[in-house]
Amino acid sequence: MQHHASPMTLSERADELEEQLMHELTDKIATKSVLFNMADGKVEMEGGAALQKKHPGKLFLMGADPRLPKLPDKPTLIDFFKLRFASTAHLLQSATHALKAGMDEKVILACLLHDIGVVSFIRCDHGYWGAQMIEPYVDEEVSWAVRTHQALRFFPDESVGYEYPEMYIKYFGADYEPEDYIKAEYERARNHKWYMTSRLICVNDIYSFDPNAKVDLDDFVDIVGRNFRQPKEGLGFDNSPSAHMWRTLMWPTRFL
Ligand SMILES: [Fe+2]
Numbered sequence: 001m002q003h004h005a006s007p008m009t010l011s012e013r014a015d016e017l018e019e020q021l022m023h024e025l026t027d028k029i030a031t032k033s034v035l036f037n038m039a040d041g042k043v044e045m046e047g048g049a050a051l052q053k054k055h056p057g058k059l060f061l062m063g064a065d066p067r068l069p070k071l072p073d074k075p076t077l078i079d080f081f082k083l084r085f086a087s088t089a090h091l092l093q094s095a096t097h098a099l100k101a102g103m104d105e106k107v108i109l110a111c112l113l114h115d116i117g118v119v120s121f122i123r124c125d126h127g128y129w130g131a132q133m134i135e136p137y138v139d140e141e142v143s144w145a146v147r148t149h150q151a152l153r154f155f156p157d158e159s160v161g162y163e164y165p166e167m168y169i170k171y172f173g174a175d176y177e178p179e180d181y182i183k184a185e186y187e188r189a190r191n192h193k194w195y196m197t198s199r200l201i202c203v204n205d206i207y208s209f210d211p212n213a214k215v216d217l218d219d220f221v222d223i224v225g226r227n228f229r230q231p232k233e234g235l236g237f238d239n240s241p242s243a244h245m246w247r248t249l250m251w252p253t254r255f256l
């Protein structure tokens with residue numbers, strides 16, 4: 001966009017706004033799913049006919065939303081990191097910490113992916129969502145650890161120096177108590193053969209590491225290559241049990 005030396009006239013501003021809107025969304029109607037409305041405190045949806053009436057002559061979006069970064073036709077996990085994960089600093093910091101501590105590649109990968117539920121999808125039950133997304137592509141131990149870290153985070157383990165997070169006191173109050181299903185998950189996990197893998201996610205899952213530490217996704221491309229079975233068709237198009245989740249991230253405003 002060109003910088004104007006003098007203030008823009010009204011019509012110049014209108015033109016600019018129009019152009020901006022056109023770039024934001026072409027001729028299609030992007031739809032908000034019920035879940036998006038619930039986030040605004042409304043259990044609501046607008047029916048197709050009513051919505052189309054508001055946008056005469058327009059069709060519904062049934063593919064990529066032009067307001068969002070364009071993914072390649074056969075997107076990889078790394079593409080999603082770059083184009084769909086709203087924030088990757090925490091994931092990279094956790095994984096970098098595990099890498100520097102010389103931990104197993106499975107643990108490093110688990111750290112790198114542990115919160116993808118949060119950064120790309122939804123906070124509620126993020127461990128479960130994140131695990132489901134990656135399950136077809138990683139060692140069972142990795143997805144298991146991602147699933148259970150959500151529960152383990154609430155319970156200390158002195159043997160590895162993991163304490164109840166200060167942050168949780170600040171966020172949820174000193175008297176917050178996890179729900180029964182989280183407690184039950186913790187009990188199951190504590191006695192599981194892969195307990196320590198999930199526990200090590202918690203050990204690396206803290207925000208008090210040097211916030212200025214240099215982190216770089218490139219440091220993990222090889223580990224991802226060796227431990228994440230990237231489908232040749234691209235994530236979303238391989239007919240895996242979680243392919244639809246990746247497609248939803250790709251096209252979150254499709255009508256159907
Ligand atoms: Fe988490």
Ligand SMILES: [Fe+2]
Nearest residue numbers: 090114115205
């Ligand atoms: Fe985390």
